[in-house]
Amino acid sequence: MHEAAVHPHAPPQGFLRTHVFSVDHKVIGKQYLDLALVAVCTGMVLSWLMRLHLAWPTAAIPGLDKLSPNGAAGGVITPEYYLSLMTMHGTIMVFFVLTTAPFAGFGNYFLPLQVGAEDMAFPRINMTSFWVTLVAFLVLISSFFVADGPALSGWTAYAPLSAVGKDAGPGQGLGQTLWAISIAIFCVAQLLGALNFIATTLDLRTKGMSLARMPFSTWAWFITAVIGLIAFAVLMPACILLILDRVAGTSFFIPSGLVISDRLQPHSGGSPLLWQHLFWFFGHPEVYIAILPGFGIISHILPVFARKPLLGPRAMIGCLIAIAFLSYTVWGHHMFLSGMNPFSATLFSVPTLIITIPATIVTLLWIGTIYGAKLRFTTPALFCLGFVSVFVSGGISGFFLAQPSIDTYLHGTYFVVGHFHFVMGVAAMFGIFAGTYFWFPKMFGRMMNETLGKWHFWLTFIGVYCVFMPMHYLGLAGNVRRYSAFTDDYLKPLIPLHRFITIAALFTGAAQLIFLFNLIRSRFRGPKAPDNPWEATTLEWATTSPPPFDNFGGKPPVVQRGPNEYGVAGAGGADYLMQAAPEPAPAR
Amino acid sequence: MGKLFAVVLTIITVVATAIFVMRVWWLPADISVHGPWIDHQLMETMLSSGILFVVSQLALALFVWKSGDRREGRKIKIFPGGAVPMVVLATVLVGAEILALTFVGSKVWASIYQTPPDPNSLAIDVQAEQFAFYFRYPGADGKFGGIHPELMNEASQNFFGLDPAHDTAARDDIVVPTLAIPVNRPVLLTLRAKDVNHAFYVPELRIQQDFVPGLVIPLHFTATQPGKYELVCTQLCGLGHYNMRAYVEVMPQEQFDQWLKQQAAQQ
Numbered sequence: 092m093h094e095a096a097v098h099p100h101a102p103p104q105g106f107l108r109t110h111v112f113s114v115d116h117k118v119i120g121k122q123y124l125d126l127a128l129v130a131v132c133t134g135m136v137l138s139w140l141m142r143l144h145l146a147w148p149t150a151a152i153p154g155l156d157k158l159s160p161n162g163a164a165g166g167v168i169t170p171e172y173y174l175s176l177m178t179m180h181g182t183i184m185v186f187f188v189l190t191t192a193p194f195a196g197f198g199n200y201f202l203p204l205q206v207g208a209e210d211m212a213f214p215r216i217n218m219t220s221f222w223v224t225l226v227a228f229l230v231l232i233s234s235f236f237v238a239d240g241p242a243l244s245g246w247t248a249y250a251p252l253s254a255v256g257k258d259a260g261p262g263q264g265l266g267q268t269l270w271a272i273s274i275a276i277f278c279v280a281q282l283l284g285a286l287n288f289i290a291t292t293l294d295l296r297t298k299g300m301s302l303a304r305m306p307f308s309t310w311a312w313f314i315t316a317v318i319g320l321i322a323f324a325v326l327m328p329a330c331i332l333l334i335l336d337r338v339a340g341t342s343f344f345i346p347s348g349l350v351i352s353d354r355l356q357p358h359s360g361g362s363p364l365l366w367q368h369l370f371w372f373f374g375h376p377e378v379y380i381a382i383l384p385g386f387g388i389i390s391h392i393l394p395v396f397a398r399k400p401l402l403g404p405r406a407m408i409g410c411l412i413a414i415a416f417l418s419y420t421v422w423g424h425h426m427f428l429s430g431m432n433p434f435s436a437t438l439f440s441v442p443t444l445i446i447t448i449p450a451t452i453v454t455l456l457w458i459g460t461i462y463g464a465k466l467r468f469t470t471p472a473l474f475c476l477g478f479v480s481v482f483v484s485g486g487i488s489g490f491f492l493a494q495p496s497i498d499t500y501l502h503g504t505y506f507v508v509g510h511f512h513f514v515m516g517v518a519a520m521f522g523i524f525a526g527t528y529f530w531f532p533k534m535f536g537r538m539m540n541e542t543l544g545k546w547h548f549w550l551t552f553i554g555v556y557c558v559f560m561p562m563h564y565l566g567l568a569g570n571v572r573r574y575s576a577f578t579d580d581y582l583k584p585l586i587p588l589h590r591f592i593t594i595a596a597l598f599t600g601a602a603q604l605i606f607l608f609n610l611i612r613s614r615f616r617g618p619k620a621p622d623n624p625w626e627a628t629t630l631e632w633a634t635t636s637p638p639p640f641d642n643f644g645g646k647p648p649v650v651q652r653g654p655n656e657y658g659v660a661g662a663g664g665a666d667y668l669m670q671a672a673p674e675p676a677p678a679r
Numbered sequence: 680m681g682k683l684f685a686v687v688l689t690i691i692t693v694v695a696t697a698i699f700v701m702r703v704w705w706l707p708a709d710i711s712v713h714g715p716w717i718d719h720q721l722m723e724t725m726l727s728s729g730i731l732f733v734v735s736q737l738a739l740a741l742f743v744w745k746s747g748d749r750r751e752g753r754k755i756k757i758f759p760g761g762a763v764p765m766v767v768l769a770t771v772l773v774g775a776e777i778l779a780l781t782f783v784g785s786k787v788w789a790s791i792y793q794t795p796p797d798p799n800s801l802a803i804d805v806q807a808e809q810f811a812f813y814f815r816y817p818g819a820d821g822k823f824g825g826i827h828p829e830l831m832n833e834a835s836q837n838f839f840g841l842d843p844a845h846d847t848a849a850r851d852d853i854v855v856p857t858l859a860i861p862v863n864r865p866v867l868l869t870l871r872a873k874d875v876n877h878a879f880y881v882p883e884l885r886i887q888q889d890f891v892p893g894l895v896i897p898l899h900f901t902a903t904q905p906g907k908y909e910l911v912c913t914q915l916c917g918l919g920h921y922n923m924r925a926y927v928e929v930m931p932q933e934q935f936d937q938w939l940k941q942q943a944a945q946q
């Protein structure tokens with residue numbers, strides 16, 4: 092570590108500086124996680140409302156008319172309000188949960204600890220990026236309270252629907268502008284965060300922490316930061332162009348000759364496909380921004396509970412890098428039927444299919460790690476196993492959608508909804524759950540309740556299969572997505588299956604209350620956690636639980652070996668060697 | 680706990696797969712010339728990825744079952760051969776599968792979207808707008824009239840912005856809200872969007888294509904079974920999206936000629 096890189100700030104004094112406007116990466120990490128918790132509760136309630144409406148379109152939901160007198164008069168959701176709920180659900184979940192928790196949250200807390208640093212490279216920028224994220228979230232949420240409701244053009248906000256303004260119907264007024272502003276602000280926060288992650292990984296590693304000795308989770312956060320740096324740098328200008336189209340009369344995404352509500356639009360020369368290209372150039376890497384930290388977390392945690400090293404550590408890191416690189420070559424697979432040149436479909440299809448090779452290898456490495464292991468079935472271990480299963484289920488359906496010829500039938504159906512919920516939604520959530528149960532003792536100095544954790548796992552694991560597997564069947568039957576009601580003749584027979592999904596979603600959602608209860612109760616009442624309760628090797632376990640302000644009490648650890656030393660002869664009969672532990676005496 | 684996980688995962692895998700195999704919910708019968716190729720490609724993919732799904736889930740279940748073994752003195756075991764054979768095997772097997780799927784699949788795709796339409800195709804103009812589809816047949820002169828966005832008007836039902844006063848080709852254009860096509864005859868649709876993105880999706884025809892404002896997109900196919908099918912919008916277009924639909928009526932040529940005459944008389 093460079094001398095100059097030792098961070099200069101002393102422990103803060105006073106409540107505000109310690110807990111609110113803190114520059115400590117650990118406090119900031121927890122703030123991100125708390126924000127994600129609020130966001131995920133909001134997003135999940137929105138999904139319940141949508142599912143209730145899909146199963147029983149005329150049912151009145153008590154109290155909903157208070158939130159939106161126009162969108163849900165008498166508690167019955169209107170078609171436009173359904174689309175608003177859907178748009179907000181997608182936006183909140185993708186940006187403020189799946190990006191915020193596994194990357195910004197856990198990454199902020201544990202990346203500096205895992206590389207043996209005292210803080211992030213730029214603590215003030217780190218604090219700024221959290222508060223900017225919070226502003227983005229508040230701007231988005233505020234759109235629930237504007238006159239014609241939140242945006243309704245989906246989390247993808249396809250132009251020209253998102254660009255032409257009020258003429259295009261409800262949800263296209265201030266709500267859509269706020270959406271674009273919120274996402275542009277969010278991009279700023281992510282860019283600042285990504286820079287910080289990259290600088291910290293490259294510059295602040297402690298003595299002996301070579302790149303090859305970095306834990307898999309650190310690798311994943313580092314690679315994710317590189318992806319994010321490029322992806323958000325494209326989405327931010329795209330959002331600014333969209334805002335300009337909406338408020339300044341420009342025509343980046345609006346062609347000439349559009350007639351909306353019998354009014355010829357005063358725009359010309361723009362291209363709706365330009366928005367799609369810009370959005371998906373961000374959007375596909377975003378899928379990996381959501382899931383790669385999960386890859387890292389699982390690869391980090393699985394060996395701890397398998398009590399053996401991860402199979403193929405170099406192959407794992409190679410696959411993460413390959414996936415990151417390939418993620419930039421596949422965005423057009425979202426656009427096979429968009430009207431882009433059909434010749435390019437094959438061009439985008441091939442790298443999409445090629446991504447399945449590293450993804451398959453990664454999965455096999457996890458399964459191969461479990462082979463012959465002595466598994467300790469703790470809650471985080473169960474969520475790791477669940478992650479592998481749901482990732483396989485979600486990844487397999489990608490095989491279908493990657494092929495333009497099959498996408499011709501399945502595009503725009505529930506098959507796609509089932510696919511991405513499994514692979515980037517549920518899998519990423521399982522990564523977050525595994526990380527939470529695993530790192531909670533370090534973050535709060537207390538253990539979570541194992542019995543409640545296991546109930547949470549079993550109900551969630553079975554629940555998500557009941558919710559998302561049937562969506563594949565719906566898609567095969569041609570069930571179109573983003574419909575607020577199924578009035579078409581061929582869709583009516585599918586309504587019973589939708590009701591099953593709704594009931595399963597409500598049950599699975601209710602099971603999350605167990606997690607919430609466990610989380611809050613353990614924070615105050617959980618039994619005291621030792622420094623290294625899981626007998627893990629990495630540096631975050633080589634300090635107290637929770638760590639002191641400067642992480643290692645002024646004595647930066649000196650790393651002796653990689654993170655993968657399980658199933659070896661350790662000190663005192665242990666079966667592992669910590670990264671910073673001195674070489675044990677040779678056994679006689 | 681390991682045994683419980685293995686049992687639950689096995690049940691999930693068996694039930695999920697059985698529902699696919701028994702085709703409890705399945706594609707509607709195909710009614711297009713190109714559809715069987717898509718269905719074939721889908722079945723190929725279903726088979727190979729289905730095997731991958733079942734094998735991976737069951738391997739996971741089996742290893743988890745065995746790893747819960749608590750006997751004294753049991754030592755951990757490294758996967759036979761380590762990671763290298765696994766990486767090579769995955770690359771070769773998945774790589775070969777990708778090549779096979781791509782070679783066959785791109786031909787299927789090309790036959791639908793990259794081959795030029797049959798020169799004898801029946802040309803029909805399609806306009807999508809919030810929240811309806813309109814179809815235009817060229818009338819007796821075989822020519823479509825020009826499109827003038829400034830003349831588009833819902834109240835006077837000038838959905839295409841035609842100018843019959845000055846444009847002779849537009850005078851006999853037939854505009855209807857239903858897509859009628861003759862069976863076994865190639866059809867060439869020209870897709871235009873009036874306001875925002877929409878999409879053309881008829882599950883039975885195994886075809887889907889976006890309408891994009893500013894672009895004129897050709898789409899061609901041949902229907903093989905007479906009947907009435909639903910055409911639905913699959914691109915989010917606003918509050919009435921879920922209700923945006925039209926019917927496709929596939930009929931024998933003589934009946935189609937008759938139908939077209941009737942429509943012409945009503946214009």
